[in-house]
Amino acid sequence: MVVALHPGDGHRRVLLVEDDDGDAFLVRELLAEVDPGVELTVADSVDGVVRGGDLERYDCVLLDLNLPGTTGLEGLRAILRADAGAAVCVLTWLDDEHLGTAAVAAGAQDYLVKGKADGEVLVRAIRYAVERRRAEASLMRLREEQLAAAESARLERGLLPSPLLAGSPIRARSFYRSGRTRSVIGGDFFDAVLGPSGTVHAIVGDVCGHGPDEAALGALLRVSWRALVLAGVDEPQLLPKLQQVLVSERHDRSLFTTAATVSLRPADENGRVGARVRLAGHPPPLVLGPRPTVVAPRVGLPLGISATASWAVAQVVLDPGWALLVHTDGLIEGRGAGPNELLWTEGLIRVLAAERDTDLDRLPERLVQRAQQLNGGALVDDVAILLLSSDTAPSDAPPTLAVPMAVSAGERS
Numbered sequence: 001m002v003v004a005l006h007p008g009d010g011h012r013r014v015l016l017v018e019d020d021d022g023d024a025f026l027v028r029e030l031l032a033e034v035d036p037g038v039e040l041t042v043a044d045s046v047d048g049v050v051r052g053g054d055l056e057r058y059d060c061v062l063l064d065l066n067l068p069g070t071t072g073l074e075g076l077r078a079i080l081r082a083d084a085g086a087a088v089c090v091l092t093w094l095d096d097e098h099l100g101t102a103a104v105a106a107g108a109q110d111y112l113v114k115g116k117a118d119g120e121v122l123v124r125a126i127r128y129a130v131e132r133r134r135a136e137a138s139l140m141r142l143r144e145e146q147l148a149a150a151e152s153a154r155l156e157r158g159l160l161p162s163p164l165l166a167g168s169p170i171r172a173r174s175f176y177r178s179g180r181t182r183s184v185i186g187g188d189f190f191d192a193v194l195g196p197s198g199t200v201h202a203i204v205g206d207v208c209g210h211g212p213d214e215a216a217l218g219a220l221l222r223v224s225w226r227a228l229v230l231a232g233v234d235e236p237q238l239l240p241k242l243q244q245v246l247v248s249e250r251h252d253r254s255l256f257t258t259a260a261t262v263s264l265r266p267a268d269e270n271g272r273v274g275a276r277v278r279l280a281g282h283p284p285p286l287v288l289g290p291r292p293t294v295v296a297p298r299v300g301l302p303l304g305i306s307a308t309a310s311w312a313v314a315q316v317v318l319d320p321g322w323a324l325l326v327h328t329d330g331l332i333e334g335r336g337a338g339p340n341e342l343l344w345t346e347g348l349i350r351v352l353a354a355e356r357d358t359d360l361d362r363l364p365e366r367l368v369q370r371a372q373q374l375n376g377g378a379l380v381d382d383v384a385i386l387l388l389s390s391d392t393a394p395s396d397a398p399p400t401l402a403v404p405m406a407v408s409a410g411e412r413s
Contacts, residue, residue: 012038014126015058016091017075019044019067023114027062027091027122034119038126046075055083060126063108065092065099072099073106080107087133089125091117109133161222163192163202164230168391170200170264175364175385177330178210187214188328188384189222193229198266201229201238204326204386205259206282208302213251220249221257235263239280239311243303256304258282260326262388264318271320273390278311283332283345287316288323292352294345295324323360323389325352330383331367334375343374360389 014031018024024042031038041058043049047069055061067075079086089110090103100111109129112121163172172192187207194200203225207218224245228238238261246257258281265274277285277295281302287293297314318324336347343351351370358366364385372379 012060012126012130013058014038014040014060014062015049015055016040016042016062017044017046017049017067017079018042018062018064018091020064023064030117030119030122034123038123046070046078050078050082053082055079055086059087059130060109061086061088062091062112062122062126063088065090065094065103073103076103076106076108085133085137087129089129091122160189161191161226164226165192165194165200168194168198168200169267171389171391172202173361173364173387173389175368175383175387177368177379177383187211187218188330188382189218190326190384190386191222191226192386192388193226195229196232199235200264200388201235202262202264202326202386202388203259204282204328204384205257206328206330206382206384207257208255210382214255217246217250217255218257221246235261235276236313239278239303243307243309246304247307250304256281256302258302258329260285262324262326264388267320267390271390273318273322275316275318275324277314277316280309280311281305283327283329285324285326286345286349286352287318288325288352288356290353290356292325292349294349318390321390323387326386326388327367328382328384330379330381331371331385333381334371334379336374343371347374360387363387 012035016024016027018027028040031040043052044067046063046067049055049061061079063075063079065072065075070078076088076090079088088108089112090100090108091112091114093114095113095116103111109132110125112125117125160174160176163174165172170192174190176188176190187209188205189207190202190204192200192202203222205218205221207214207221221242225238225242228241233241239259242259246255260280260282261278262285263276267273275295277297279297279299281299284294284296284299287295295314295316298312300311301309303309332343332345332348334343335341336343337350341347348367348371351367351374355363355366355370364387367385368379368383
């Protein structure tokens with residue numbers, strides 16, 4: 001049973017767990033004499049307090065150890081189990097130094113002896129207990145934020161790698177922004193690697209969902225894809241092998257991943273590069289130039305949907321000075337220029353045309369800025385951008401328009 005003895009307008013709410021009416025009256029008078037603003041509530045048993053489930057309402061708990069149904073520090077431990085953040089001061093007739101030390105070690109903020117604690121001592125103990133608990137809570141939140149930041153940093157290393165393009169005439173620029181509040185990373189990932197045969201492979205992927213589990217899975221898929229490339233797995237087998245990894249490692253059978261893969265063969269004697277593109281439920285890459293163009297094979301199912309899925313290939317020839325933009329859907333899912341219109345690929349093409357003179361080093365971030373302006377605020381989904389280009393042209397020169405050759409949307413290997 002919980003009885004409000006002195007409900008006031010005070011700023012400190014104190015719960016006294018005491019079964020002796022005389023002691024409860026005395027505590028009330030002592031507190032009122034020094035600080036009339038204290039709002040005191042009395043409960044006659046620990047069991048009633050725990051079952052009531054409203055410990056969080058109180059700033060501090062004054063606890064008598066000599067209560068029916070409890071012995072020693074059982075009552076203190078029961079209250080702290082019910083609310084680990086409770087500021088508890090033991091208030092008892094037991095003048096026992098060893099018991100006081102044990103109570104503080106068990107989580108009490110103070111150990112006060114009845115008859116020795118006057119009103120000033122009680123108010124000061126309550127005030128200090130509340131402030132210590134606030135400081136401990138702040139430290140706990142800080143520690144949690146530090147752990148979350150460390151977790152994000154570890155996942156970031158897995159999701160946002162440094163492309164392995166040493167020895168290749170291809171340059172990669174990237175941009176990443178998480179759509180989650182107070183988050184560094186999400187489920188999007190990208191990579192670019194020079195394979196053993198001299199072909200540059202690139203991937204941009206998006207694990208459905210936005211939690212740390214999805215981010216961890218994205219990091220695993222990215223690392224697995226890199227390992228497959230470096231092991232010399234043939235390009236047509238990269239997505240099937242990656243799907244096997246996804247199916248075996250995902251924590252939820254409903255999880256799937258979209259991906260766009262690009263392979264870029266070494267340039268021929270005229271400086272032209274042959275590219276192969278495959279899409280697993282993913283937005284198509286765009287070849288940049290005065291009039292950006294889409295490389296659009298027939299879009300296959302996302303990874304993890306069907307064990308028999310296959311992914312068509314589109315082939316395109318890129319002229320010297322080429323640049324290729326690969327991105328996740330977070331970039332194009334915001335509002336577009338018209339009312340009730342999403343940006344989508346068509347709107348992104350218009351933005352790219354307007355930004356054709358933008359330095360390639362600044363272009364990924366600029367695209368996100370433009371998308372946010374059109375959206376009227378921050379984009380809600382994760383955004384990952386990988387911008388690949390020939391390293392033979394100055395980065396501040398607008399890329400030339402690539403000339404598509406036979407785009408075999410239905411060709412399969």
